Amino acid sequence: MLAPTYSSTRIGGVELTPSELVVLGLIVERPQHGYDLEQVIERRGIRQWTEIGFSSIYYLLAKLERRGLVHAPEPPATARSRRVFHATAAGREAAARGALALIAELRPVPHPLLVGVSNLPLLSEREYARALRDRLAQVDARIAAVRAAQSAQAPLALPAREVFSYSLSLLEAERSWLASRVQVPDDRQD
Secondary structure, eight states, X not given: OOOOOOOOEEETXXXXXXXXXXXXXXXXXXXXXXXXXXXXXXXXXXXXXXXXXXXXXXXXXXXXHHTTSEEOSSOOSSTTOOOOBEEOHHHHHHHHXXXXXXXXXXXXXXXXXXXXXXXXXXXXXXXXXXXXXXXXXXXXXXXXXXXXXXXXXXSOOHHHHHHHHHHHHHHHHHHHHHHHHOOOOOOTTO
C-alpha cells in the first residue's frame, strides 16, 4: 500500500497535516525526543501509511513547537543531550480533534493504481496481466510483513491493533481484487 497523500485538516483554528498529527499523537502518548520517535515510527511500521521520512521528524517537531503544540521544558545540559518534547494542552486538544476528524470524515485518497488502470488502452492484455501478477506478489509480501510486525509487537495497545487490523483489511481487499483478475496462463516463455 502506498502512502496516501492527504491535505491538511483544520482543527479548531489549527491546521495539521497527517504527518504532524502522527508525530503530535506520539508525543501525546508519551514525551519523547526525535530519536525515540524514529524508533517508534520504524517499529510500528508507520511509514507504510504515512509520508514521514527520517529527516522530517525534527522538521515536524520544530513546526509543532513553533505553533505551541509541543514544548521541550528544559534545555539540553550538553551538546549531546536530547530535547524531550511534551505535548501542550493545545497540542493534546488539536491531536484529539484531528484524530476524530480523520476517523469520522470520508476523504478522497489518490491511488496510483487507478491512474494506471484508467490508461489500460496503452497496454496489451499480456502486459496488464503481468503487472497485476507483479502487484499481487508485492501485496502478498506486504501482508506477510504487516502480520510479522503485528506478531512481533504483541500484545498490542488498541491504537496499534486497529492500525494493523485496518491495514490488513485494505491489503486483503486489494489481494482479493487482484486475485480475481490474475486468472491468465503462465507466460514464463517471454
